[in-house]
Amino acid sequence: MRNLLLSTGLAALLALPAGATDVTDLSASERDAFREEVRAYLLENPEVLMEAIAVLEERQAAVEAEAQALAVVENADALFNSAFDHVGGNPDGDVTIVEFLDYRCGFCRRAHPEVTELVEGDGNIRIITKEFPILGEQSVLASRFAIATRIALGGQAYEQMNDALITMRADVTELSLARLADDLGLDSEAIFTAMDDPLVETTINYNRQLGQRMGITGTPSFVFGDQLVQGYVPLPNMLEIVDVLRTASQ
Structure with a gap:
C-alpha cells in the first residue's frame, strides 16, 4: 500500500x-x-x-x-482473589476464568450451558462468577437473591440458584424467587433474611466499580488469564483460548 x-x-x-x-x-x-x-x-x-x-x-x-x-x-487482586465472589469448578485449577454476568441477559443465558460444559468437561478450570446486574431492577433483584443464597446457604446452594436464575423465564419478583427457592429445596426464608446483609449491596457495588475500571460495558464479559473478552464466546473459541493459556504457561 x-x-x-x-x-x-x-x-x-x-x-x-x-x-x-x-x-x-x-x-x-x-x-x-x-x-x-x-x-x-x-x-x-x-x-x-x-x-x-x-x-x-x-x-x-x-x-x-x-x-x-x-x-x-x-485489577488482578479484585478479579481473581475477591472474597465477594463464588469460586466454582476446580479451585486449584491451572486456568482461571472470570465471568461477569446478568441473569436477564440473553447472551449470558446462551453462554451458560457452554461455560458449564467447558468447566465440567475440562476438570482443571477455576471459574469465578461476578454478579454484575446492569439490565434494570429485575436484574438487581435476581443478583441480590443469588448473593443472599450464598451468604445464607453456601456455595453449593449458590450454584443451584445460579443455574436456576439464568434459565428463569418468568418476571423476577419476590414471589417468583420464593417459589424458585422452594422448587430447589432451599430455605427461601433464610435467603430473604440474608438479603438485608450489607454484604449483598457491597458485592454488587464492588463488582460495578471493578467493571468501570476495566471498561466493561456489557454482559457476559470474560477474563481468560490476562485476556478480557467482552460478549458471548462460543465453546470452541473458549476451548482454544484455554489451550493457548496452558501452552503459554508451560
Whole structure:
C-alpha cells in the first residue's frame, strides 16, 4: 500500500515544474493538481482504501488489547482473589476464568450451558462468577437473591440458584424467587433474611466499580488469564483460548 501511494505521489510530482519537489512549496494550482492525481488513483483503486482501513483497525485492536491486558494486571487482586465472589469448578485449577454476568441477559443465558460444559468437561478450570446486574431492577433483584443464597446457604446452594436464575423465564419478583427457592429445596426464608446483609449491596457495588475500571460495558464479559473478552464466546473459541493459556504457561 505504501509503495502504491508513493508511486502515485511521485507520478504527480513528476508532472510538476522542475524544482517544485516539496509539497509545501507548491502553488495552490499545483497542490490542487496533486490532490486530483491522488483522488483519481484512489477512485480507480478503492482496494487501497480498504487496505488502509484494515491496517488502522488492526492497530486500534492492538492498542485496545494492550489497554485491556494492563487493566487485568492492575485489577488482578479484585478479579481473581475477591472474597465477594463464588469460586466454582476446580479451585486449584491451572486456568482461571472470570465471568461477569446478568441473569436477564440473553447472551449470558446462551453462554451458560457452554461455560458449564467447558468447566465440567475440562476438570482443571477455576471459574469465578461476578454478579454484575446492569439490565434494570429485575436484574438487581435476581443478583441480590443469588448473593443472599450464598451468604445464607453456601456455595453449593449458590450454584443451584445460579443455574436456576439464568434459565428463569418468568418476571423476577419476590414471589417468583420464593417459589424458585422452594422448587430447589432451599430455605427461601433464610435467603430473604440474608438479603438485608450489607454484604449483598457491597458485592454488587464492588463488582460495578471493578467493571468501570476495566471498561466493561456489557454482559457476559470474560477474563481468560490476562485476556478480557467482552460478549458471548462460543465453546470452541473458549476451548482454544484455554489451550493457548496452558501452552503459554508451560
